Amino acid sequence: xxxxxxxxxxxxxxxTATAVNLSYLSAREGRKTLLCDMDxxxxxxxxxxxxxxxxxxxxxxxxxxxxxxQSIRGTDFPWLDLLPADFSYRNIDIALDDMKKSRQRISRVxxxxxxxxxxxxxxxxxxxTLLSENIFxxxxxxxxxxIPTTLSHLSLQQLYRFLEEIxxxxxxxxVFFSMVEKRKKMxxxxxxxxxxxxxxxxxxxxxxADIEKMGLYRQPVGAALPQSPAALAYVDLWRExxxxxxxx
Amino acid sequence: xxxxxxxxxxxxxxRRSIWSLPASLEVGPLIADLAKAFQVQPEKDxxxxxxxxxxxxWRLYRRKLLLFQEQCQWHLIHRDSEEQAxxxxxxxxxxxxxxxxxxxxxxxxxxEPVLSIRSLLPLATLQTISRCRRILNRDGKTIALVYxxxxxxxxxxxxxxxVTLKGMRGYDSGFKEVSGFFAAYGMGNEVAPxxxxxxxxxxxxxxxxxYSSKFRAKxxxxxxxxxxxxxxxxxxxxTMERNEQGIIHDLDSEFLHDFRxxxxxxxxxxxxxxxxxxxxxxxxxxxxxxxxxSITGATRDLDVYLLDREKYLARLxxxxxxxxxSFFTDMAGRRDKEQRRLSAYLRSPEYRKLIGHWHAxxxxxxxxxxxPNSVRPVMELAREIICRRYTKVMKRxxxxxxxxxxxxxxxxxxxxxxxxxxxxxxxxxxPAAEIKRAVKQLKKLQDNLGSFNDLSVQQDMLRxxxxxxxxxxxKNQDLATAIGGLLTNLHHEQQEVRxxxxxxxxxxxxxxNLLLYRNMFx
Ligand SMILES: Nc1ncnc2c1ncn2[C@@H]1O[C@H](COP(=O)(O)OP(=O)(O)O)[C@@H](O)[C@H]1O
Ligand SMILES: [Mg+2]
Numbered sequence: 122x123x124x125x126x127x128x129x130x131x132x133x134x135x136x137t138a139t140a141v142n143l144s145y146l147s148a149r150e151g152r153k154t155l156l157c158d159m160d161x162x163x164x165x166x167x168x169x170x171x172x173x174x175x176x177x178x179x180x181x182x183x184x185x186x187x188x189x190x191q192s193i194r195g196t197d198f199p200w201l202d203l204l205p206a207d208f209s210y211r212n213i214d215i216a217l218d219d220m221k222k223s224r225q226r227i228s229r230v231x232x233x234x235x236x237x238x239x240x241x242x243x244x245x246x247x248x249x250t251l252l253s254e255n256i257f258x259x260x261x262x263x264x265x266x267x268i269p270t271t272l273s274h275l276s277l278q279q280l281y282r283f284l285e286e287i288x289x290x291x292x293x294x295x296v297f298f299s300m301v302e303k304r305k306k307m308x309x310x311x312x313x314x315x316x317x318x319x320x321x322x323x324x325x326x327x328x329x330a331d332i333e334k335m336g337l338y339r340q341p342v343g344a345a346l347p348q349s350p351a352a353l354a355y356v357d358l359w360r361e362x363x364x365x366x367x368x369x
Numbered sequence: 370x371x372x373x374x375x376x377x378x379x380x381x382x383x384r385r386s387i388w389s390l391p392a393s394l395e396v397g398p399l400i401a402d403l404a405k406a407f408q409v410q411p412e413k414d415x416x417x418x419x420x421x422x423x424x425x426x427w428r429l430y431r432r433k434l435l436l437f438q439e440q441c442q443w444h445l446i447h448r449d450s451e452e453q454a455x456x457x458x459x460x461x462x463x464x465x466x467x468x469x470x471x472x473x474x475x476x477x478x479x480x481e482p483v484l485s486i487r488s489l490l491p492l493a494t495l496q497t498i499s500r501c502r503r504i505l506n507r508d509g510k511t512i513a514l515v516y517x518x519x520x521x522x523x524x525x526x527x528x529x530x531x532v533t534l535k536g537m538r539g540y541d542s543g544f545k546e547v548s549g550f551f552a553a554y555g556m557g558n559e560v561a562p563x564x565x566x567x568x569x570x571x572x573x574x575x576x577x578x579x580y581s582s583k584f585r586a587k588x589x590x591x592x593x594x595x596x597x598x599x600x601x602x603x604x605x606x607x608t609m610e611r612n613e614q615g616i617i618h619d620l621d622s623e624f625l626h627d628f629r630x631x632x633x634x635x636x637x638x639x640x641x642x643x644x645x646x647x648x649x650x651x652x653x654x655x656x657x658x659x660x661x662x663s664i665t666g667a668t669r670d671l672d673v674y675l676l677d678r679e680k681y682l683a684r685l686x687x688x689x690x691x692x693x694x695s696f697f698t699d700m701a702g703r704r705d706k707e708q709r710r711l712s713a714y715l716r717s718p719e720y721r722k723l724i725g726h727w728h729a730x731x732x733x734x735x736x737x738x739x740x741p742n743s744v745r746p747v748m749e750l751a752r753e754i755i756c757r758r759y760t761k762v763m764k765r766x767x768x769x770x771x772x773x774x775x776x777x778x779x780x781x782x783x784x785x786x787x788x789x790x791x792x793x794x795x796x797x798x799x800p801a802a803e804i805k806r807a808v809k810q811l812k813k814l815q816d817n818l819g820s821f822n823d824l825s826v827q828q829d830m831l832r833x834x835x836x837x838x839x840x841x842x843x844k845n846q847d848l849a850t851a852i853g854g855l856l857t858n859l860h861h862e863q864q865e866v867r868x869x870x871x872x873x874x875x876x877x878x879x880x881x882n883l884l885l886y887r888n889m890f891x
Pocket of ligand 1: 134
């Protein structure tokens with residue numbers, strides 16, 4: 122039973138692609154899995170061909186309980202449910218700020234869901250906000266997709282510093298390389314430097330057209346193209362993550 | 370390594386409806402119509418073959434469980450939800466008989482207390498061709514799943530078709546729409562998820578819960594004694610008949626046990642309820658059932674020793690236990706021989722004639738001349754008999770003191786048994802709660818007397834076994850030592866049981882109990 126937040130300060134690094142494909146793999150093992158789409162853009166929701174519930178919004182999310190239950194949708198895949206995002210999430214920080222124990226709100230909302238689901242994935246919006254602070258507090262693991270460039274290296278440092286500030290353990294963090302381009306020398310250089318660090322996974326997700334096209338076929342790659350290198354890369358990554366989760 | 374499959378579980382979530390396909394409908398056109406009404410995406414057809422198991426007396430079904438084997442994997446599922454309790458595949462494709470035949474696994478842990486000493490019997494093999502259609506919305510999202518399933522029972526060729534509609538969480542309106550579509554085709558009444566299983570089993574001539582070892586004759590107070598007794602005997606005869614095949618094929622020891630209980634009950638009825646059957650019928654039945662009692666006795670006795678093996682071993686220090694091996698091997702050999710003899714007897718013309726005769730009398734129109742009690746109301750006779758039995762038990766019970774010989778306890782045990790049978794025959798004529806209490810009180814006394822008797826029978830058996838052992842060999846010396854140890858142990862235990870007799874007897878003859886019996890039966 123674990124809450125896994127897929128997070129990076131930056132956008133466009135493959136967070137949503139990761140959350141969608143890993144939650145699919147978790148469910149395929151027969152684990153009851155929930156994917157919470159917390160990004161107001163709702164890309165995860167879109168990938169599963171689900172439309173946001175018109176009756177759902179930030180207020181209801183933060184109330185939790187039956188308000189959330191009513192908005193959870195079954196995906197096309199056994200054991201996998203999704204809590205759709207709502208556009209009102211873009212102002213969620215303001216709503217959180219008005220509340221008591223504003224850092225623990227999401228954790229409290231997830232509590233009953235932890236009993237129902239064996240794995241809960243959170244697809245996070247970028248940036249460091251009160252929402253991300255909430256998510257770090259609630260999550261058992263923070264999964265960080267990292268494009269191996271100098272800048273992304275810096276954003277990882279920022280994340281560590283922030284966690285230290287708010288008193289969260291760095292050991293929650295698992296880093297893996299995302300959108301890796303084999304022909305780019307700089308990618309290899311950076312990976313060689315970072316791979317020895319604690320919390321960095323050996324499995325990586327290459328830059329692949331089949332992943333880029335997910336927006337067209339609107340399914341996890343494992344469902345649409347089960348034998349493709351893209352699907353297999355996620356299987357490897359999920360195996361690596363499961364192993365670490367078991368250990369901790 | 371045994372594995373526990375996760376994947377085989379049925380996913381929960383949205384609602385589900387199951388209908389049996391009306392005979393007037395054909396699947397092909399129905400699927401075509403569905404595709405006209407909704408955006409439909411077909412999935413690949415799947416075929417599965419499941420062999421279903423339960424005990425003769427439906428122990429799994431009674432607990433709302435079902436067990437099947439599919440492609441060498443065993444699945445234990447909850448009957449109503451179809452959710453999996455556990456799955457087991459041992460690598461080898463074995464057909465396990467008893468719970469203890471399963472390798473150590475969660476499956477075995479779950480089955481053991483339910484099956485106890487009963488064996489699993491194959492009930493029916495269902496082959497299902499499942500055609501799945503996804504119902505999509507305008508985004509191409511699945512909002513419901515429809516399964517058109519054709520089930521065929523391999524043993525009988527019986528066919529049964531179902532339509533299952535599975536909803537998705539958060540898509541209730543889609544579920545309702547598709548449900549409405551099927552309602553328009555006359556599919557209104559839902560069936561249970563295990564309906565295909567039941568249909569398959571029915572086609573083989575069985576019905577869930579069609580057998581129970583419990584005796585419960587439903588009598589009416591205004592019946593005549595002969596009508597009532599004929600009904601009771603018919604039911605007991607049916608129990609015997611339902612167990613014949615199990616004894617003949619040696620499926621498990623309970624078949625013979627239930628058979629013998631029915632024989633004993635019948636004999637008891639013939640003796641207790643006098644002047645109800647015509648004299649000639651009674652005399653013949655008494656003779657025949659006495660024969661049945663004795664011919665089935667040897668196998669049952671040996672069954673009991675073998676079933677109690679662990680209990681015997683536990684009574685000995687660990688060092689002596691292996692010496693009993695040859696004793697049990699010997700018993701098992703004898704048992705097989707007796708069983709074969711019994712099985713041959715049950716197939717013999719002699720037995721068929723015996724049963725046929727009794728059957729013909731009980732089911733015949735002419736039940737013979739009137740006898741002194743035959744037309745009396747059963748209620749009157751029931752009270753009279755139970756009262757008489759009760760008085761006898763009380764009298765004998767009071768006469769027993771610490772100095773009474775064992776023989777006296779033995780006699781009391783038999784009197785109790787007669788009272789018990791009499792109460793059970795006529796139980797349906799009295800208030801259920803009170804009769805239950807009365808039986809429970811009696812049972813406490815019977816348990817004490819029963820243990821006392823069992824222990825003395827066991828000692829007799831071991832003593833005569835010991836006497837028959839050829840002396841001399843080392844092996845037999847060891848065996849004699851072990852049996853000697855057992856005898857000492859059993860003797861002490863028996864004395865202990867006897868020490869508790871007084872309390873049990875006093876409890877039974879308490880004022881409160883006296884009133885309970887007197888109010889009901891006088
Ligand atoms: N490994 C990959 N290879 C190729 N394209 C990818 C890969 N991962 C993500 N993409 C594409 O990059 C874009 C951004 O990815 P996304 O998962 O939405 O990132 P984020 O959620 O971090 O903003 C999307 O168009 C997605 O299809
Ligand atoms: Mg995203």
